Amino acid sequence: MKESRYNIYLLDEKEKKGLIYNSMQRSIVHIDDEVYNLMRSGRIEEISDDVTDVLKQGRALIDENQDELQILKIMFNRAKFSALSTGFTIIPTHLCNLACTYCYQGHGDVMGKTMSTETARRAVEFIKKNAVGRKSLGINFYGGEPLLFPDIPFGILEQIKQFTDENGIYLSTSFTSNGTLFTEEIVKNLKDFEHEVQITFCGSREVHDAVRVDKKGNGTYERLMDVISLFRDNDIRFHIRVDIDQENYHTISSLLEDLSQRGFGGLYIGFCPIGKDICYTEMERDSGRIDLVSLTRLFKVAHDMGFRTNPIYIQNFIEGCAAIKDAFLAIDPDGDVYKCIAAPNYKEHRFGTLDESGNLSNVNYDAFCSWTLRDPLLIEECVQCKFAPICAGGCALSAYSKHGSIMSPGCDEKDLGEIMRTYIMLKHPELFEGCSYESIVL
Amino acid sequence: MKVSYYNVMFPYDDSYILFNTLRGAVFVVDSETREVLMEGKLSALGEELTDLFTTHGIIVKNEVNECDEYRLMYEKSKYATNSTTLHIITTYSCNLACTYCYEGKGEIEQKSMDTKEAERAIHFVENLTESNNSSSLGIELFGGEPFLNMPINTMVARELEKWCEETSRNFSINAVTNGTLSTQETVEELAQYKCSFLVTVDGTKEIHDQRRRYKDGRGTFDDIMDGLWRVRDSGLHIMVRINVDEYNKEYIVPLFDFLKEGGLEDTLISIKPVFNSSPACLSYGYCLPDTEELRTINDLCHCARERAFKTEEPEKVLPQGPCSAQRSSYFTIDPYLRLFKCAILPPYEENSAGLVDLESSRPLLNSVHTDFMLRNPMEIEPCKTCEYVPICRGGCPVEIYQTQGTARGYICRKPEFQEVIQQKLLNIVKKHSSCDHALANGERR
Numbered sequence: 001m002k003e004s005r006y007n008i009y010l011l012d013e014k015e016k017k018g019l020i021y022n023s024m025q026r027s028i029v030h031i032d033d034e035v036y037n038l039m040r041s042g043r044i045e046e047i048s049d050d051v052t053d054v055l056k057q058g059r060a061l062i063d064e065n066q067d068e069l070q071i072l073k074i075m076f077n078r079a080k081f082s083a084l085s086t087g088f089t090i091i092p093t094h095l096c097n098l099a100c101t102y103c104y105q106g107h108g109d110v111m112g113k114t115m116s117t118e119t120a121r122r123a124v125e126f127i128k129k130n131a132v133g134r135k136s137l138g139i140n141f142y143g144g145e146p147l148l149f150p151d152i153p154f155g156i157l158e159q160i161k162q163f164t165d166e167n168g169i170y171l172s173t174s175f176t177s178n179g180t181l182f183t184e185e186i187v188k189n190l191k192d193f194e195h196e197v198q199i200t201f202c203g204s205r206e207v208h209d210a211v212r213v214d215k216k217g218n219g220t221y222e223r224l225m226d227v228i229s230l231f232r233d234n235d236i237r238f239h240i241r242v243d244i245d246q247e248n249y250h251t252i253s254s255l256l257e258d259l260s261q262r263g264f265g266g267l268y269i270g271f272c273p274i275g276k277d278i279c280y281t282e283m284e285r286d287s288g289r290i291d292l293v294s295l296t297r298l299f300k301v302a303h304d305m306g307f308r309t310n311p312i313y314i315q316n317f318i319e320g321c322a323a324i325k326d327a328f329l330a331i332d333p334d335g336d337v338y339k340c341i342a343a344p345n346y347k348e349h350r351f352g353t354l355d356e357s358g359n360l361s362n363v364n365y366d367a368f369c370s371w372t373l374r375d376p377l378l379i380e381e382c383v384q385c386k387f388a389p390i391c392a393g394g395c396a397l398s399a400y401s402k403h404g405s406i407m408s409p410g411c412d413e414k415d416l417g418e419i420m421r422t423y424i425m426l427k428h429p430e431l432f433e434g435c436s437y438e439s440i441v442l
Numbered sequence: 443m444k445v446s447y448y449n450v451m452f453p454y455d456d457s458y459i460l461f462n463t464l465r466g467a468v469f470v471v472d473s474e475t476r477e478v479l480m481e482g483k484l485s486a487l488g489e490e491l492t493d494l495f496t497t498h499g500i501i502v503k504n505e506v507n508e509c510d511e512y513r514l515m516y517e518k519s520k521y522a523t524n525s526t527t528l529h530i531i532t533t534y535s536c537n538l539a540c541t542y543c544y545e546g547k548g549e550i551e552q553k554s555m556d557t558k559e560a561e562r563a564i565h566f567v568e569n570l571t572e573s574n575n576s577s578s579l580g581i582e583l584f585g586g587e588p589f590l591n592m593p594i595n596t597m598v599a600r601e602l603e604k605w606c607e608e609t610s611r612n613f614s615i616n617a618v619t620n621g622t623l624s625t626q627e628t629v630e631e632l633a634q635y636k637c638s639f640l641v642t643v644d645g646t647k648e649i650h651d652q653r654r655r656y657k658d659g660r661g662t663f664d665d666i667m668d669g670l671w672r673v674r675d676s677g678l679h680i681m682v683r684i685n686v687d688e689y690n691k692e693y694i695v696p697l698f699d700f701l702k703e704g705g706l707e708d709t710l711i712s713i714k715p716v717f718n719s720s721p722a723c724l725s726y727g728y729c730l731p732d733t734e735e736l737r738t739i740n741d742l743c744h745c746a747r748e749r750a751f752k753t754e755e756p757e758k759v760l761p762q763g764p765c766s767a768q769r770s771s772y773f774t775i776d777p778y779l780r781l782f783k784c785a786i787l788p789p790y791e792e793n794s795a796g797l798v799d800l801e802s803s804r805p806l807l808n809s810v811h812t813d814f815m816l817r818n819p820m821e822i823e824p825c826k827t828c829e830y831v832p833i834c835r836g837g838c839p840v841e842i843y844q845t846q847g848t849a850r851g852y853i854c855r856k857p858e859f860q861e862v863i864q865q866k867l868l869n870i871v872k873k874h875s876s877c878d879h880a881l882a883n884g885e886r887r
Contacts, residue, residue, distance in 0.1 A: 070812045077815075078770060081521030084575045133524060135575050168610075353677065365503075369510035373517070 001044060001052070004062050005069075006386050008420055011036050015434055020060045020151060021424050024072060024389040028424075029058040030431060072389055073377050079325065080372075086130050086327040087138035089113070089341040090123060092152035093333055096145040098178050098220065100198050100202070100212045102243070102274050104342075105144070111345065113333040115152055123331045124159045125358025130327065131163070134172040142330075142341050147181040154189050161193065170216040174198070178212070180220050182227045197231070197238035204247030211248070216354045228264055239268035244295060247287035252298055256305050268308040271298045275398070296422035303426050311422045312390070324392060326372055339371040340397045349397075371396065374406050381409040387416040443501045445482050447508050448829050451865045459867050460500065463832045464508055465496035466760040470871055512758065512761075512832055513820035519763030521770050523574035528567060529618075529785040530598055532560070533591040537660065538620050540654045542685070542716050545586070554591045555777040563775050564601045565803040566599055571611065573804075574771050578612035582640075584774070589623035590851070592631065593864040599635040603636045616640060618785075620654065622662050624669025629676050638679035640712075641666060646700060647692030651850070653690065660712035670706060680787040681710040681754065684742075688725065691738050698749050711746045712754035713739050736862050744869060759866050761832035766813055767849075773805070781805055783814045784840045793843075810848045814839055822852050830859050 004022055011018035016033040031039070031051075038047050044061060048066070057060040062068070093114040099107040114216070115123070131137045139160065141153045157173055164171040172194040179199030201224065202211045209219025231238050240259075242252060252271075259267065273290050299311040330341040335354040343349040352360040353367045376382035376393030393399070394410030402408070425432055449465035452472075460469040471479075478486045484501060485554065495501045533554035536545070545551075555563065571579045581602060583595050599615055606613035617632060621641035640861045644650045644668060651661020673680055682701065686692055694713070701709055715735050745751045766772035767784040774782040777791065779798040788795035795811035798804070818823040819836035828834070836842075837853030845853070 065809065067809065067812065070809075070816055073814045074770075074812060077517060078521050081518050083521075083523055133577055365506045365511055369507055369514050372514055374509060 001056075001061050002064050002066075003039060003042070003044060004060055007039070007384060008417070008424075009036060009040065010421060010424060010432075012432060016434075017432065017434075018060065019424070019428075019431055020055070021420065023290035023420075024068060024075075025059045025386055027058040027060070028053055028396050028428065028431070029060050031252055044076060055271055058368070069339050069377060069383065070120050073375070076376065076392060081326050083134065083327070085136040085138065086134050087140065087325075088123075088127050088130075088328070089140040089142050089330040090153070090156065091144065091147075091330070091332045091341070091344065092120075092156075092418060093148050094144040094344075095148055096143060096178070097148055097180065097214060098145065098212060099215050099217075100178075102202075102211065102245070104275075105345075115333040115335075117155075119333065119335040119354070120152055120156055122335050122354040122356065122358045124156055126331070126337075126354050126360070127160060128163050129358060130329075131160075131169055132167070134169055134327070135425050136172070137164055138172050138174070140174045140176060140341075142176045145181065146175055147177055147179055147186060150181075150186055150189070157193055170194075172196070178220070179224050179227050180214075182230060184230070187230060187236055191234065195237060197236060198241050199227065199238065200241045200243060201255060202243045205258065207248045207251045207256070220260055225262060228262075228267075232264070239270065242269065242271050242298075244271050244290045244298065245274040245287045246290055249290055249294060249298075253301060256307065258304055259307075260305060265306045266308060269302050270309060271295055271302075292412075292418045296418050299422055299426060309426070311419050311426065324374060324396065339367075342397050346397075346400075349400075370406060376409075379407060385409075385416070387420065391416055392422075443484050443496070444504050444506075445479050445484070446502050448832060449479060449500055450829055450860075450863070451479075452478055452867065454871060456460055457844065459864075459871055461759070461863065462620050463497055463759075463830055464512060464761055465499035466758065467500060468759075468867060468870060469498075469500070505639040509820060509826065513818060516763055516820060516835075517738055519769050520818075523576050525578045525580060526567075526571040526574045526576040526756055526771045527580040527582075527766060527769075528570075528772065529582045530563060530567075531555075531584050531586065531774065531776040531788060532588045532594045532598065534777065534789055536585060536587040536620070537590060537622060537656060538587065538654060539657050540620075542653065542687075545789065546853040547841075552586075553777040554586075555594045557594070557597070559777055559779060560594045560597050560800060562779055562803065564598060564605075566775065566779070566798045566805070567602060568605050569803050570771075570773070570805070572609075576611065576771060578614070579606055580614045580616070581621075582785070583615070583617040584808065585618070585639075587620050587623065588617055589619050589628055592628055596631055599632065599637065603635050614638075620662065621666035622656075623667075624672055626672055629669075629672045629678070633676045634680055636678065638681065639670075639673050640683055641673075641683045642668060642683040642685060643697060644686075645690040646696045649690045649693040650697075667704065670709075671704070674706060676690050679710070680706065680708070682706075683712045683714065685714055685716045685740065686735070686739060687716040688735075691742070692838055694742050695745050698746055698751065701751075702749060704789065709751065710754055711743070711751045713742050713746070715739060736858050737865070740862055757866070758870065759833060759863050762835055764817075764835065765839070767783050768817055770815065781807070781811075783811065786840060810843075813843070817850045819852065821869075822850070824854060825852050828854075830856055830858065830863075833863065834859050 001049050004024070006022050006024040008021045008023055009018065010021070011033060013033070014258045018031045018033060018036040020031060020039070035047060035051055038044065047055070052061060089286040094105070095114060096107055105111065127137070139157065146153055158400065161171055174196040176198050200212070204219045207249045208221045212220050214220065242255065246251065259265070273295055275289060296311050299309050302309045330338045330343070331354070332344040336344065337351045337354065337360055338344055338349055339351065342351065349371070350364055352363040355361040374393065374396055376388055379393055382388045382393050391411055396406040396410055399408045399410035400406045446464065448462050450461050450463060452459045454470060457470055457472050460471045460479070475491065478484065482779045484492065487495065492501070526885050534551035535554060549590055551630070567579070567581070579602065581598070588595055603613045615635050615637045617637055618640045624639070642654065647661065647663040650663045654662050656662060670680060684697070686694065701707070743755050746753050747757065774785045774788060775798070776782070780794045781796045781798065782793060783795045793810065795814065796805050796807035799806045818840055819831050822836055825831045827838040834855070837855065839849040842851045842853055843849040
């Protein structure tokens, strides 16, 4: 019998309540401070038999000869090479109607191409070929602003829907949009598909209107509120992303209050740090990266105000991101194919280009192999990390920009601990009834 | 551009056979071209050859890392689950006592699946196929002698075929049998499911009856032949498996003639070596005992093809991914509902990769499973840098596991591989000798 390397311990020292969350099994075992102390000090043979049984059930205690790293490796590879589903992110255009001051893409001025009808046709062919025999297909539209020329994404979706209907494949689509261009007509079109929309805020009205501005400098806050009403009236599935840095951090509660007052209380909302890891150009605004402790507090605040939220999605902190999966690819306006949607500014990560028949040509095997073979268990930090089963090495592109190689960690273990604590506490409040947030140690 | 790492060349008359182990492309080249490739002076190739060689991967772009490419292909194939396949051992009992049996002639283990166990096995197979999202399910009835448990064979075939039809999946079934129990009733029963038969015949009656005998010592040849004719008359596919060693090799060609004369010319022929510790492999490609036997098998396959038989062993030499022992879509399941990564690993408990969880009908897997699944020859030192690895894959994982205690080793039979590949390529090239730069089997994966 030994302790699982993937146990995450939480303890409220005052209430003497604790738990073990096993990141590989996603199991939770409730413990008291005595068991906590025995487990932490390696005296597992002193734990009573019935408690040991429970710990074994939750795989917090495992057989001596079990090698969890190896099991994890098979889990990763199964997920990575799973043929069940496939997904594509398409950039219909790099152009954007906004000029947000912190845009990592240089607000459409660094790359400015738009997908031609011919490239869209190639993309459709490519996607069809890759979707044959799968259970489900997901198409995400990204930009620039994907709704700047709505005929492109909806044209693609129509053709693909015909194919998926004929072949019994479940099709879903999502739009990563700034939100300002949604109209009655777009909303109507969207309802023909299984969909999800993400729109972005950046603080209270005052901050948002100074930062997320159109090309003439006009704010977009009120426009987004109208769009949310439109979504609500039409049963559009959507969620809100709020970009956070040190400057807008303290204004978030007024954004949340405003949303609540307008009757948008139960919305799904997520908070993302504004980072500079993968910028196409120097950002015009550099107000400092928010620390993870502060960031996760926002999830707690939103949760307590009745919003739906989940801190585990920070930093792609859930089995890596889709980019680690073999069957997920991104297509840019030139018909260039990448693993990661944020990579088109890094030509060295290009896998190849779509040819007339929708096949990948000019294949860069080096990029292809290194992305597909990225394995967190070949990264020393990840081998040692107890969050590896959930994080899977983090964002590869961020790892590349930080360390010059995608075979390096894209995250920080210390940060992950903070996220996990918030996650568990929000997800299982009943386990910590009577405990205060601050008294719980990791 | 650079020369592929996986080119190998053999002399052929006054020119050379050029073969790429990673792509399976074959060319005949003159000594000049050979030299250009050996020295990597690709500018001297000329436009036409450069194009041709690029298309078939004889030369590749500088940035191409072919080792990674193979490693990735191997890894991907392990987790590809388009098709779920299983060997289902419906009984360990056997009515024969073949001289070279590796399973202990049905005396180590005799357990048969009962209805309850079969129900669980069926449920497990359905769950596995479902979670793999496979579009097809292929099962092989295995033993012991599976026909000693016909009620369960029928139940398994009927239920799984029905389930596949309901869930729009292709279903195929095959019985691995000694052939002595192919009664009219059994053949008719299995014909409903288009079951194909794999029957072992070790040569003509004279030698077969010395090796493959009933428990009382009587020979089985005549009964097997009667059965084969019944199977043929029902329109089912037959594969004849011939286990070859030095004692019966002289009797194989006469068997081909016997089969042909007996109206069994549509039979698929499969020739395997006899091992001491394990039977011949079920997926062709690994089992290369020593040069001599290899040559024998190769020659015999050639003789079979000359007599217009199809052989299980492919005529071409093609790069290979992992065998079923390393695929997440494959298991052998036995009457105890234990799981194995290869049909030749039961009945031994220590070889088991796990068992079926009775509550959830899902697999509970152990470290043997992990060991097999994690093997990748491109992570094994001498294989990593071997130009034959896409063909050889570092040896049979089961043989490695049985001799070294872990599947993550290798058994190197490079000289044997060179020999057999050379022989096969010669046969292929001779067939196509009219072409200048004979492209014999240059299709890409």
